[in-house]
Amino acid sequence: MAQWVGSCDRVLEVNVSRRTTRVFNISKEDRRRYLGGKGLALRYLAHRLRPGTDPLGPDNVLAVFGGVVVGSGAPCSARFSAVTKSPLTQLVASSSCGGPFGIALKTAGYEGLIVLGQASKPMVLEILEDDVRFLDADHLWGRDIPATQEALELGRKDGDLVIGPAGENLVLFANIASGHRFLGRGGFGAVLGSKRIKAIVARGGAFHAVPADPLGFDKACRRATATIHRNRFTGHLYRNAGTASHVDLCQAGAILPIHNFQDGQDPRASQVSGWAMKERFGAKPSTCRPCTILCGHQGTFSDQQTRQWPEYETVGLLGTNLGLFDPETIAVWNAQCGRLGLDTISCGGVLGYVMEASEKGLITSPLRFGSPQGVAEAIDAMAFRKGFGDDMAQGVRRLAEKYGGTSFAMHVKGLELPAYDPRGSWGQGLAYAVANRGGCHLSATLFPLEVFLGFLKPRTPQAKAHFVRFFESLYAGINSLPTCLFTTYAYLLEAPIARLTPKPILAWTMRHLPALAVRLMDLRVFTRLFETMYGEKLSPREFLQAGDRIVVLERLLNAMEGVRRKDDTLPERILAEPRPCDTTARQEKRPWWRRFVAAGCPEPPGPAQNPPLLALDSMLDKYYTLRGYTRNGLPMAKTLRTLKVTVPFQDGFDIVPGRDTPKDKVVQIFFWILGRAMQSASRRDAVFRRQLASWPKGLTVLFKVLPYGPRTALRVDDAGKLRALGDTVSEREADLIIGFKNMDTAFRMLTAQLSTPDAFAQNRLSVVGDLAIAMQLTRLLDRVQCLLYPKWLAQRLVKRVPSMPTLEKWGKRAWLYLVGIPLGL
Ligand code: SF4
Structure with a gap:
C-alpha cells in the first residue's frame, strides 16, 4: 500500500x-x-x-x-x-x-x-x-x-x-x-x-x-486519549448515556424545549434521558470509527428490533418539543427519518410549528402536542412531498410565511432551532443569532459553560460575546483538522491550567476578564496533533486565527447574499415571551424564595414574575466589535485585510471600511455620563422626585442613535428612582425610545452644538412611546444638563435655563461630578 x-x-x-x-x-x-x-x-x-x-x-x-x-x-x-x-x-x-x-x-x-x-x-x-x-x-x-x-x-x-x-x-x-x-x-x-x-x-x-513525526504524534495521541478518559463528559456521560444525557442537565437548567419552546422544563423529562434509555434498551456502542469517546449507542427495543438511540437533539425536537416522552416512539421516528434522509432537528421543528398552528386554528391538521397520532404519516408525507407534506418539506420559515404564526416560527435565518432554549442560556442565544448557517448549536456552544458547568451566568450578557467569538473560531478550526467537537470538553477542561485553578477563580476570570480567559485556554492538544502529523509548526494563535478567517469568509459570502444585522436575530417568542418555568427555575436557585412560596405567601413581585428578556442587541454590538464587523454586521475592509480573506465575485458588493470613529467613542462616553447623572439626580433632586412619582414603575426609556449606533437606557425602579441600565436594553424592552437621527446629531447635541428644540424642529429627534412622558423627560434632561454644563454652554442647549439658587446648584453639581457619576449614587 x-x-x-x-x-x-x-x-x-x-x-x-x-x-x-x-x-x-x-x-x-x-x-x-x-x-x-x-x-x-x-x-x-x-x-x-x-x-x-x-x-x-x-x-x-x-x-x-x-x-x-x-x-x-x-x-x-x-x-x-x-x-x-x-x-x-x-x-x-x-x-x-x-x-x-x-x-x-x-x-x-x-x-x-x-x-x-x-x-x-x-x-x-x-x-x-x-x-x-x-x-x-x-x-x-x-x-x-x-x-x-x-x-x-x-x-x-x-x-x-x-x-x-x-x-x-x-x-x-x-x-x-x-x-x-x-x-x-x-x-x-x-x-x-x-x-x-x-x-x-x-x-x-x-x-x-x-505522521511526519511518529514519536511526537504517538505522544500527542496518548495525551489526547488520557484527557478524554479523565473528563466527566467524554469519559463518563457520553460514553454511558450518549448525548441524550443532556436531557437531565437541560431540564435542570430550564433550557429543554417543551411544546414548541413554550416552556423549558417538564417533570417527565427524565423518561427520555440517556440513562433511562440505557436501563430500558441496553447500550451497545454504535459510533463513528475510530472514536475514543463513543457517544453513539444502539439498544434492543420492545419489538426485539435493534435501533440506534436517538441523539439529544432528536429527543428534544421529536420528543419533548412535541410534548412526547416515550423514547421508544422517538427512536422509531428517528429510524424513519434516517431511512428517508430527513434532518431530525428541522423535522421536529416543523412538526412543533404545525402542532401549535393547528391548535391556534391557522392550519387544519390532526397533529397535536402530546399525541403521537399522525406523526409517522406526517414524516412520510414530508419525505415524499405528499399533500400538506409538500408545504412541510419547505421548513418552518416558509410555512409561517404562508400560514401565519411568525412569532412562534422557531428558526434563525431559516434554519430550525436546536434543542437548547436561549431564554435560559443567553450566550447560546447570541451564538444562534450570529451563526453563519442559521439556528445552529455547533457553531459555538455556550450552554455547557452557562448551564452545565456554571462558569458563566446564564441570564446576563456579561462576557458572552467574547466566548461566542472564541468558540466559533475554535470550532471552525476543529472542523478543519477535522476531529470531533466533543473533544473540546476534554482538551480544554483537562488542560493543567483549567484543572489546577480553583473553580471560583476560573469562573470569576471568565465572567470579568473574558479577553484574558480566552487567551489562557490551552489548545495545544489540537495543534500538536496537526503539527506532528503534518510536520509544520502551528501555534495556538495561528490555529485560532485560521478559525477567525473561516468564520469571516463564511460571513462575507453570506453578506454578499444580503445578510445584515437584521438577520442576526432570534424568533420573536425567544425575545418577547417569558415562560412558565422562568419563575420556577429562578425560585429553585434561591432557597429563601422556595421557603417564602411554601409558606403560602404570594410570589414576591420583581424579576421572578418579570424575567429579564434576552439582551441581544448589546451582545451583538460587542460581538461585532470583537469580530471586526460594522454595526450592521458587515466584515470591515481592515478585518479582511488582516485575515487575508479574499473572494473573487464581489461585483456590486461594497466592503465597508468603517470602524468605531472618534465620534462614536465620544457619544458612548457622553451616554454613560448622562445615564449616571440622571440616576444620581433622581435620588437627590426634588423636581425629579415629584416628576417620577407620576411615572409608572418599571417604565424603561431608551436613548438610541439610529439605526445601529450607541444606546443607553434608564428604568424607573420600585422606589420611583431612575436606574441607569447602560446599553443592555433592546428596543422590545423599552416603553419610550428617544432616537437621534444619526451619529452626527447625537454628537452635536451632546457637545452643545445643537439644542434640543432645534433638533426637534429639524426632525433630528424621534419619539416612540408616550409623548407626554417624553416632554417631561426632556425637562428633566434640561435640568441635568444645566447641572453638568456651565451656564454659557447650557444656554445653547435648552430653551430656558431652570432657575436654581447658586449654593444649591454648586452643591448638586459637585455631588454629581465627585460622587453621583463616578459611583452611581
Ligand atoms: S466521533 Fe464524536 S460524534 Fe462520533 S461517535 Fe465519537 S464522540 Fe460521538
Missing part, C-alpha cells in the same frame, strides 16, 4: 453535467490559512460560487473535505466536513459527519472532492484510486438509504454518501447519509438530489497516511 507522509494534498473536482474530472493540489499557503476540512472546502467554494446562485440549480457547488488528522488514528478522527449553498436558508451551509466517507476518500487518494453541475439522469459517482466512474442509478432512485447502501456492495474500506427519498424529492432539509451517520442541517441531501446523484462511493484502501 502506498503512503504519504503528513497529508494527501490532492483534490478531485468532478463536473457531473459534462462527466469530466480534474485533479489539483492544495497549495502550502492555502493549507496554512485554512488547515483542511471545513476551511479548505469553504475556500474552494468561495472561488466557484457566485452570489445569487440557485442552491438547487446546476451552478451550486458541493465540496466535501477531510483533513490532516483524518484517518491518522488520532482519537475521534473519522470526521469530514462539507459545504454548499443551502436551499433552506439560501446561505452557505456547512456540516460535519463521522461516517466512513472521509477516510475512504483519503485512502482512495484525495483529501477533497468538489462536485459541480447537474446530471441529466440519476447516477452513482464511484471514486477509485486511478479512475472516476459515472454509473447509471435508475434502479436505485426511489430506494431508501439502507436499501441503497446494501445495493452499493460497500467493502470494509469503502465509504459512501447516499441520499434517500427526501433528497430525491428536494425536501429542503434532506440529509446525506454516510454509513449510519449524517451530513445534516441545511439540506445537503436536496443539493445532491438536485444534481441527480443518488450516491457517491469512495473505494478506499489504496493509500495510507503516516
Whole structure:
C-alpha cells in the first residue's frame, strides 16, 4: 500500500453535467490559512460560487473535505466536513459527519472532492484510486438509504454518501447519509438530489497516511486519549448515556424545549434521558470509527428490533418539543427519518410549528402536542412531498410565511432551532443569532459553560460575546483538522491550567476578564496533533486565527447574499415571551424564595414574575466589535485585510471600511455620563422626585442613535428612582425610545452644538412611546444638563435655563461630578 507522509494534498473536482474530472493540489499557503476540512472546502467554494446562485440549480457547488488528522488514528478522527449553498436558508451551509466517507476518500487518494453541475439522469459517482466512474442509478432512485447502501456492495474500506427519498424529492432539509451517520442541517441531501446523484462511493484502501513525526504524534495521541478518559463528559456521560444525557442537565437548567419552546422544563423529562434509555434498551456502542469517546449507542427495543438511540437533539425536537416522552416512539421516528434522509432537528421543528398552528386554528391538521397520532404519516408525507407534506418539506420559515404564526416560527435565518432554549442560556442565544448557517448549536456552544458547568451566568450578557467569538473560531478550526467537537470538553477542561485553578477563580476570570480567559485556554492538544502529523509548526494563535478567517469568509459570502444585522436575530417568542418555568427555575436557585412560596405567601413581585428578556442587541454590538464587523454586521475592509480573506465575485458588493470613529467613542462616553447623572439626580433632586412619582414603575426609556449606533437606557425602579441600565436594553424592552437621527446629531447635541428644540424642529429627534412622558423627560434632561454644563454652554442647549439658587446648584453639581457619576449614587 502506498503512503504519504503528513497529508494527501490532492483534490478531485468532478463536473457531473459534462462527466469530466480534474485533479489539483492544495497549495502550502492555502493549507496554512485554512488547515483542511471545513476551511479548505469553504475556500474552494468561495472561488466557484457566485452570489445569487440557485442552491438547487446546476451552478451550486458541493465540496466535501477531510483533513490532516483524518484517518491518522488520532482519537475521534473519522470526521469530514462539507459545504454548499443551502436551499433552506439560501446561505452557505456547512456540516460535519463521522461516517466512513472521509477516510475512504483519503485512502482512495484525495483529501477533497468538489462536485459541480447537474446530471441529466440519476447516477452513482464511484471514486477509485486511478479512475472516476459515472454509473447509471435508475434502479436505485426511489430506494431508501439502507436499501441503497446494501445495493452499493460497500467493502470494509469503502465509504459512501447516499441520499434517500427526501433528497430525491428536494425536501429542503434532506440529509446525506454516510454509513449510519449524517451530513445534516441545511439540506445537503436536496443539493445532491438536485444534481441527480443518488450516491457517491469512495473505494478506499489504496493509500495510507503516516505522521511526519511518529514519536511526537504517538505522544500527542496518548495525551489526547488520557484527557478524554479523565473528563466527566467524554469519559463518563457520553460514553454511558450518549448525548441524550443532556436531557437531565437541560431540564435542570430550564433550557429543554417543551411544546414548541413554550416552556423549558417538564417533570417527565427524565423518561427520555440517556440513562433511562440505557436501563430500558441496553447500550451497545454504535459510533463513528475510530472514536475514543463513543457517544453513539444502539439498544434492543420492545419489538426485539435493534435501533440506534436517538441523539439529544432528536429527543428534544421529536420528543419533548412535541410534548412526547416515550423514547421508544422517538427512536422509531428517528429510524424513519434516517431511512428517508430527513434532518431530525428541522423535522421536529416543523412538526412543533404545525402542532401549535393547528391548535391556534391557522392550519387544519390532526397533529397535536402530546399525541403521537399522525406523526409517522406526517414524516412520510414530508419525505415524499405528499399533500400538506409538500408545504412541510419547505421548513418552518416558509410555512409561517404562508400560514401565519411568525412569532412562534422557531428558526434563525431559516434554519430550525436546536434543542437548547436561549431564554435560559443567553450566550447560546447570541451564538444562534450570529451563526453563519442559521439556528445552529455547533457553531459555538455556550450552554455547557452557562448551564452545565456554571462558569458563566446564564441570564446576563456579561462576557458572552467574547466566548461566542472564541468558540466559533475554535470550532471552525476543529472542523478543519477535522476531529470531533466533543473533544473540546476534554482538551480544554483537562488542560493543567483549567484543572489546577480553583473553580471560583476560573469562573470569576471568565465572567470579568473574558479577553484574558480566552487567551489562557490551552489548545495545544489540537495543534500538536496537526503539527506532528503534518510536520509544520502551528501555534495556538495561528490555529485560532485560521478559525477567525473561516468564520469571516463564511460571513462575507453570506453578506454578499444580503445578510445584515437584521438577520442576526432570534424568533420573536425567544425575545418577547417569558415562560412558565422562568419563575420556577429562578425560585429553585434561591432557597429563601422556595421557603417564602411554601409558606403560602404570594410570589414576591420583581424579576421572578418579570424575567429579564434576552439582551441581544448589546451582545451583538460587542460581538461585532470583537469580530471586526460594522454595526450592521458587515466584515470591515481592515478585518479582511488582516485575515487575508479574499473572494473573487464581489461585483456590486461594497466592503465597508468603517470602524468605531472618534465620534462614536465620544457619544458612548457622553451616554454613560448622562445615564449616571440622571440616576444620581433622581435620588437627590426634588423636581425629579415629584416628576417620577407620576411615572409608572418599571417604565424603561431608551436613548438610541439610529439605526445601529450607541444606546443607553434608564428604568424607573420600585422606589420611583431612575436606574441607569447602560446599553443592555433592546428596543422590545423599552416603553419610550428617544432616537437621534444619526451619529452626527447625537454628537452635536451632546457637545452643545445643537439644542434640543432645534433638533426637534429639524426632525433630528424621534419619539416612540408616550409623548407626554417624553416632554417631561426632556425637562428633566434640561435640568441635568444645566447641572453638568456651565451656564454659557447650557444656554445653547435648552430653551430656558431652570432657575436654581447658586449654593444649591454648586452643591448638586459637585455631588454629581465627585460622587453621583463616578459611583452611581
Ligand atoms: S464522540 Fe460521538 S460524534 Fe464524536 S466521533 Fe465519537 S461517535 Fe462520533
